[in-house]
Amino acid sequence: MGITVNGTDVDLPDDPRVSLLDLLREKLHLSGTKKGCDQGACGACTVLVDGQRILSCLALAVQYEGRSVTTIEGVGADGALHPLQQAFIEHDGFQCGYCTPGQICSAIGMIEELRRGVPSHITGDLHATSIPYSRDELRERMSGNLCRCGAHNGIIDAIAETYRANPQPEAAE
Amino acid sequence: MSIVDKGKEAAQGIAQSVMKKAVELAPGALLPGGRPDPLIRRQHGHIGKPVSRVDGPLKVRGAAPFAAEIALDGMVYAALAYSTIAKGRIVTLDTGAAEAAPGVVLVMTHRNAPRLNPPPRFLSGDKAAAGDDSPVMQDDRVRWNGEPIALVLAETQEQADHARSLIRVTYAEEPAATSLPTADGCEVGTFMGEPLRAVVGDADAAFAAAPHKVEAVYTTPGHNHNALEPHGATLVWRGDELFIHDATQAVAHTAWSMAQIFDLEEAQVHVSSPFVGGGFGAKGLWQHQILAAAAARLAGRPVRIALSREGVYRIVGGRSPTEQRVALGADADGRLTAIIHRGVTPKTRHSPMPEPFILPTQSAYAAKTFALEVQTCYLDMVANTFMRAPGEAVGTVALECAMDELAEQLGMDPVELRILNEPEKDPLSGRPFSSRNIVAAYRAGAQRFGWERRNPVPRSRREGDWLVGMGCATATYPYHRMPGGAARITLDAAGHARIDVAAHEMGMGTATTHTQVAADRLGLPLEAVTVRYGDSSLPGVILAGGSQQTASVGLSVMMAHQELVGELLKLAGNDSPLAGLGADEVECADAGLRKLDEPGRFESYASILARSGRSELVVEGSAPMPLETMHWSMHSHGAMFCEVRVNAITGETRVSRFLGSFDCGRILNPKTAASQFRGGIIMGLGLALMEETQFDGRNGRIMNRNLSDYHLPVHLDVPEIEVIWTDIPDPHAPMGARGIGEIGITGTGAAVANAIHNATGRRVREFPITLDKLL
Numbered sequence: 001m002g003i004t005v006n007g008t009d010v011d012l013p014d015d016p017r018v019s020l021l022d023l024l025r026e027k028l029h030l031s032g033t034k035k036g037c038d039q040g041a042c043g044a045c046t047v048l049v050d051g052q053r054i055l056s057c058l059a060l061a062v063q064y065e066g067r068s069v070t071t072i073e074g075v076g077a078d079g080a081l082h083p084l085q086q087a088f089i090e091h092d093g094f095q096c097g098y099c100t101p102g103q104i105c106s107a108i109g110m111i112e113e114l115r116r117g118v119p120s121h122i123t124g125d126l127h128a129t130s131i132p133y134s135r136d137e138l139r140e141r142m143s144g145n146l147c148r149c150g151a152h153n154g155i156i157d158a159i160a161e162t163y164r165a166n167p168q169p170e171a172a173e
Numbered sequence: 174m175s176i177v178d179k180g181k182e183a184a185q186g187i188a189q190s191v192m193k194k195a196v197e198l199a200p201g202a203l204l205p206g207g208r209p210d211p212l213i214r215r216q217h218g219h220i221g222k223p224v225s226r227v228d229g230p231l232k233v234r235g236a237a238p239f240a241a242e243i244a245l246d247g248m249v250y251a252a253l254a255y256s257t258i259a260k261g262r263i264v265t266l267d268t269g270a271a272e273a274a275p276g277v278v279l280v281m282t283h284r285n286a287p288r289l290n291p292p293p294r295f296l297s298g299d300k301a302a303a304g305d306d307s308p309v310m311q312d313d314r315v316r317w318n319g320e321p322i323a324l325v326l327a328e329t330q331e332q333a334d335h336a337r338s339l340i341r342v343t344y345a346e347e348p349a350a351t352s353l354p355t356a357d358g359c360e361v362g363t364f365m366g367e368p369l370r371a372v373v374g375d376a377d378a379a380f381a382a383a384p385h386k387v388e389a390v391y392t393t394p395g396h397n398h399n400a401l402e403p404h405g406a407t408l409v410w411r412g413d414e415l416f417i418h419d420a421t422q423a424v425a426h427t428a429w430s431m432a433q434i435f436d437l438e439e440a441q442v443h444v445s446s447p448f449v450g451g452g453f454g455a456k457g458l459w460q461h462q463i464l465a466a467a468a469a470r471l472a473g474r475p476v477r478i479a480l481s482r483e484g485v486y487r488i489v490g491g492r493s494p495t496e497q498r499v500a501l502g503a504d505a506d507g508r509l510t511a512i513i514h515r516g517v518t519p520k521t522r523h524s525p526m527p528e529p530f531i532l533p534t535q536s537a538y539a540a541k542t543f544a545l546e547v548q549t550c551y552l553d554m555v556a557n558t559f560m561r562a563p564g565e566a567v568g569t570v571a572l573e574c575a576m577d578e579l580a581e582q583l584g585m586d587p588v589e590l591r592i593l594n595e596p597e598k599d600p601l602s603g604r605p606f607s608s609r610n611i612v613a614a615y616r617a618g619a620q621r622f623g624w625e626r627r628n629p630v631p632r633s634r635r636e637g638d639w640l641v642g643m644g645c646a647t648a649t650y651p652y653h654r655m656p657g658g659a660a661r662i663t664l665d666a667a668g669h670a671r672i673d674v675a676a677h678e679m680g681m682g683t684a685t686t687h688t689q690v691a692a693d694r695l696g697l698p699l700e701a702v703t704v705r706y707g708d709s710s711l712p713g714v715i716l717a718g719g720s721q722q723t724a725s726v727g728l729s730v731m732m733a734h735q736e737l738v739g740e741l742l743k744l745a746g747n748d749s750p751l752a753g754l755g756a757d758e759v760e761c762a763d764a765g766l767r768k769l770d771e772p773g774r775f776e777s778y779a780s781i782l783a784r785s786g787r788s789e790l791v792v793e794g795s796a797p798m799p800l801e802t803m804h805w806s807m808h809s810h811g812a813m814f815c816e817v818r819v820n821a822i823t824g825e826t827r828v829s830r831f832l833g834s835f836d837c838g839r840i841l842n843p844k845t846a847a848s849q850f851r852g853g854i855i856m857g858l859g860l861a862l863m864e865e866t867q868f869d870g871r872n873g874r875i876m877n878r879n880l881s882d883y884h885l886p887v888h889l890d891v892p893e894i895e896v897i898w899t900d901i902p903d904p905h906a907p908m909g910a911r912g913i914g915e916i917g918i919t920g921t922g923a924a925v926a927n928a929i930h931n932a933t934g935r936r937v938r939e940f941p942i943t944l945d946k947l948l
Binding site: 018030036037041071072076096122142147150152153 | 225226228229230231232233234235236237238239241242244329330331335398399400401402403448449450451453479481482679680681682844845847848849851852853854855856879880881885886887888889890891893894917
């Protein structure tokens, strides 16, 4: 058994040292997932595993046997852009584009966490069943994804607009 | 003289006379008496529209290929081992275990590296690119803590990284200068050939006699660029030709410099860099490209070198720390009588770059006397380099905090103090300003920000545990345009134009903005224009640095466009409605040429080309020398406003509001320009509150060489930042536009510090202003 990446089964690497990130980038040539620090500090390598966001640089590929991985290449449907991808363009939520795939995958995973009522560092009431949807919640929850060009305002605008208009987004498969 | 030499001489003579004629004929659009760029007048074109990025769809899909993502057949992976001492010699270097490790193809050290010429140091020649001109793995010497001492090539990155860990080295250490007290020598720094020193009158005497004065020392630490894309390259030798997929701000410079290092002709090196994951001054030629190319040659295999985050800190320089003393003297009305700005910054002997922190002070305020000086000391450390607004970013911290301190002493509003001291002409050079509307920027910014609600008495506004305050500061960055700009226009029979220019897209919006500008210049819809860039085979020597790329590309395309119009009129001939018209009687519109005052006399490009039997028309233009900066003092300007909330119990500072009001000439694309301004401001928030390269003064090693310990502003640190601009075109700049890429980081640090002072009453002069300094 291997790993499912964007709906396709792929073999586990022979070398157990290979991170999920390097499997994607170097073996599968899915280089949309970026390597910014390779030590879990920047979020550029964020992918979705069974719908949850993880840092693929801190994940050994062999640990993900049987799991379903969605990368930026798998976010849009049938070649069309995901509404969040379109919103990033409209709101100029990037400059160089290097952190962008990680920001987008992270936001998709983050919205599901918010909908499940998972509290964040700034959530006032940890026992609340639903979390108020605010820019500060978005900003706090996206703070693990660094951007050095300074597109922060556009990124939050893009996320806020996408999910305000569409409060029940389709989860990435 | 041989016949060959005579031929050469004759050809040179012809070339010179052609050149002279070209200079005479050039319209001197940017010079005194010249006609400004006609695009400045155009109001209803693509310029000024918030066009979304043309490369946006590629980037949001992760489909834009970066340098370390190009796959080449037979490629091997590189890993570097770095020295752990600052200075000395390698005594033993045991590579046996590494060579025997699985998958290893090559271990390269100074013993087997090919002989290489030293890298041409940036600014030492027109196309010199290297941030450091130390020999690259040519001897047993160690020059800084972190210098590469070995490179491993292996079939996989994992194998290369493991083998690298098996290398054993011993050193004979020598005393090293790794902190200012142990620095080697101290002298007046030079920047772009000019000494960093300016004296007008007797500033010390004027300061001593001034009825109002402030004097203080401000320190800023080292900074690292930390572009999210670490430096990397994928390269291959094909015969004697070297092909480099690089992440660089200087494709043409890199190709020439690599040719010098490897004893090649410039045309034998091909550098491609269409996407760069952030640069900020750091993406130049450093040791990794050179080492990878040397190893690729030895191994006969293509090589990918992707620096680790630590690797970037070890071999790519950052901004140097500074210690700046500012003394301002003013008369009873608040007019400056003395501006003294002196200080010290370290550099290496192999770097072209003393941090020139007095630059912003040279043109900021009118004063009777000036004494400005940058002293440079030499340390054994990784070569320091250019980082976003070198000089201005940290120089404005000192100058603009001092202005705030002076305003407080005078009991004046800090905005009014600045406006009172606004110079009529450049205070040092005496040259007129090309366009300076900083007062308008201040007035508009103050009104929009609600500056009148600021209580001038520090620590007078408290909301619960939070102390709230406002501050302002001036932002400034010079207009640059470097020599060497050139561009090619290819117009095809279908009326599509392709612009070829060796420019760079690191996120500034280059591709998008120049599509807009070229479309307006050619009278074409956006869809009919393609801009090709990021390759050393394209025309021009154009650095993506000094906020000058837009001016350089814009003028190059303008010159090529003049050629194009001339050629089209020739091709149109006598059967065209345009017959008999000269280039200055026509304009480009509706995908063709038309007479300026008689729009009915029109012929489309497609028609002209079809009638002359041409499938395309190719023209090239070169930008003239940047003489406009000899006639005018040219700068982008801004007024920064900040509101902070400082926790009275924890000392935590949160920036709650920020507004940048800019005067940078015409804004070509408000969407991408706003991002450039915000990006600079956010890096300035980092400078103010958290960024610091921690340099171990005992051994010259950078301690926080990762993104966990070097703190950048993250989403929660960044408020919604408002940016506005005057949009007043500069008649002496191409398209009326001065640079916008760097000014955002200037003034921001001081605006934050001044707001913190207003909130808390605490004046922190040691940056960054971390919470411990507010307790």
